[in-house]
Amino acid sequence: MEQKWKTIIEPFKIKSVEPLGFTTREERLCILESAHYNLFNIRAEKVLIDLLTDSGTGAMSAAQWAGIMLGDESYAGARSYYNFENEIKDLTGYKEIIPVHQGRAAEKILFSVIGGKGSYIISNSHFDTTRANVEASGAGAADFPAKGAFDFDKPAPFKGNADLAAMERFIKEKGARNIPLCVMTVTNNSLGGQPVSMANLKGARNLCGKYGIPVFLDCARFAENAYFIKLREKGYNSAPVREIAEEMFETADGAMMSAKKDALANMGGFLAMNNAEWAAKARQLLILTEGFNTYGGLAGRDLEAIAIGLREVLEENYLQYRLRSAEYLGERLLKRGIPIVNPPGGHGVYINAKKFLPHINPRNFPAQTLATRLYLEGGIRGIEIGSLMFGRRDAGGGFLPAAMELVRLAMPRRVYTQSHIDYVIEVLEYIAGNKNSIKGLELVEAPEVLAHFSAKLRPVKQKQGLRV
Ligand code: F0G
Numbered sequence: 001m002e003q004k005w006k007t008i009i010e011p012f013k014i015k016s017v018e019p020l021g022f023t024t025r026e027e028r029l030c031i032l033e034s035a036h037y038n039l040f041n042i043r044a045e046k047v048l049i050d051l052l053t054d055s056g057t058g059a060m061s062a063a064q065w066a067g068i069m070l071g072d073e074s075y076a077g078a079r080s081y082y083n084f085e086n087e088i089k090d091l092t093g094y095k096e097i098i099p100v101h102q103g104r105a106a107e108k109i110l111f112s113v114i115g116g117k118g119s120y121i122i123s124n125s126h127f128d129t130t131r132a133n134v135e136a137s138g139a140g141a142a143d144f145p146a147k148g149a150f151d152f153d154k155p156a157p158f159k160g161n162a163d164l165a166a167m168e169r170f171i172k173e174k175g176a177r178n179i180p181l182c183v184m185t186v187t188n189n190s191l192g193g194q195p196v197s198m199a200n201l202k203g204a205r206n207l208c209g210k211y212g213i214p215v216f217l218d219c220a221r222f223a224e225n226a227y228f229i230k231l232r233e234k235g236y237n238s239a240p241v242r243e244i245a246e247e248m249f250e251t252a253d254g255a256m257m258s259a260k261k262d263a264l265a266n267m268g269g270f271l272a273m274n275n276a277e278w279a280a281k282a283r284q285l286l287i288l289t290e291g292f293n294t295y296g297g298l299a300g301r302d303l304e305a306i307a308i309g310l311r312e313v314l315e316e317n318y319l320q321y322r323l324r325s326a327e328y329l330g331e332r333l334l335k336r337g338i339p340i341v342n343p344p345g346g347h348g349v350y351i352n353a354k355k356f357l358p359h360i361n362p363r364n365f366p367a368q369t370l371a372t373r374l375y376l377e378g379g380i381r382g383i384e385i386g387s388l389m390f391g392r393r394d395a396g397g398g399f400l401p402a403a404m405e406l407v408r409l410a411m412p413r414r415v416y417t418q419s420h421i422d423y424v425i426e427v428l429e430y431i432a433g434n435k436n437s438i439k440g441l442e443l444v445e446a447p448e449v450l451a452h453f454s455a456k457l458r459p460v461k462q463k464q465g466l467r468v
Helices: 025-034 062-070 079-092 103-114 128-136 164-174 198-211 222-232 241-250 276-289 300-312 316-335 366-378 418-433
Strands: 096-100 120-123 140-143 181-185 215-218 254-258 269-273 348-352 383-385 406-410 441-445 456-459
Touching: 025 366, 062 300, 079 096, 079 241, 079 269, 079 300, 096 103, 096 276, 103 128, 103 254, 103 269, 103 276, 120 164, 128 140, 164 198, 181 198, 198 215, 198 241, 222 241, 222 316, 269 276, 316 348, 316 418, 366 383, 366 406, 366 418, 366 441
Parallel strands: 120 140, 120 181, 181 215, 215 254
Antiparallel strands: 096 269, 254 269, 348 406, 383 406, 441 456
């Protein structure tokens, strides 16, 4: 975009549209009650602005749709696979490219190959499916977030970094031979979509190299991370973002990716690495559950869309618009006194509900309360990252709330325009003006595993009954 204009515009025009699901507040109250105050139970057509996730929810380009028509659906050796493989080899420099149906399939396969009892995977922060797959293999998942990552109010350029000194202490304590892998998650989704600096990626490579531990990137949002490096890290300001991304991949020995994020596709993923022995074992598992080596659970058309998306995502006009969108929302929320994880992340804004609704006891789920209130008032769906997702039972069966209470407003790629975001800001401003009257929620029923997907809640009882 030309330097002299301040306004950063959506770098696309719209060819195909989908209607939004308008409802009244009264309807939404009924919907919430029958969904047991769990936003996963709401039909998407009853959501006006859906910020539940940026995963698989993006809009594909005309070029991607054209690629879909060209998809080669041959079982083995499809042309689309070779397009996919070439694109990923070109970008990452890794030799072995294994397609999978989504990120967690790559995790399941990788940790089945290298994990297991007695071993530990170390990371800046594991995403929750990554942690679950590490643990399912019998291994432990150890996080080493940067100092200051939990100081949500205080901005810093690379709050997604790993604390390398703490990581090294852990390596010494557990023994390098018990640590088969270090995973650097770029950007760091669990901690606010914050980026990792190139210096930290190189630091992790040097540290792990010293102990013979390979490093993989969890590169779901690699392009956003690369653009943050361009904007914030010394020496990268005039580097093409593609070169920055390539340099990021050079700091690692492999990568796993959910292509539902920065490959601008609705489904897909891959595992990529140089280690031929690991790759051979991974392909054995791939055939067992995902499919043959050249499609791995995907249709030829998906492979084609991913190959094209991986190129498009590195266009600088796109990335400038993308990071600006979250920043725009974050800036305006801060101006209205709504606390967020500051600075905003690459793929969305995380509201600090603990600080926003201090009168609600953590036992009454401040973040879930805010998320359901956003739906009630404005038909907006975010996701709770708090005690519903991470709360635990203590030994005596009591409830241990999570350390943080966040509501993530994740932005689908190329889907919403600035006026949609202005609407979200207006609704939140209204909620902020009335927040003292908001009452919390209580748990009615929750399963043991991944409770947030199916838990049932209700508003805490008030004198006049259950109305909110
Ligand atoms: N790694 C990261 C950093 C992720 O954010 C996700 C998914 C995965 C791995 C797993 O990929 O969903 O394709 O199996 N994140 C989504 C989200 C679900 O909403 O943040 P997947």
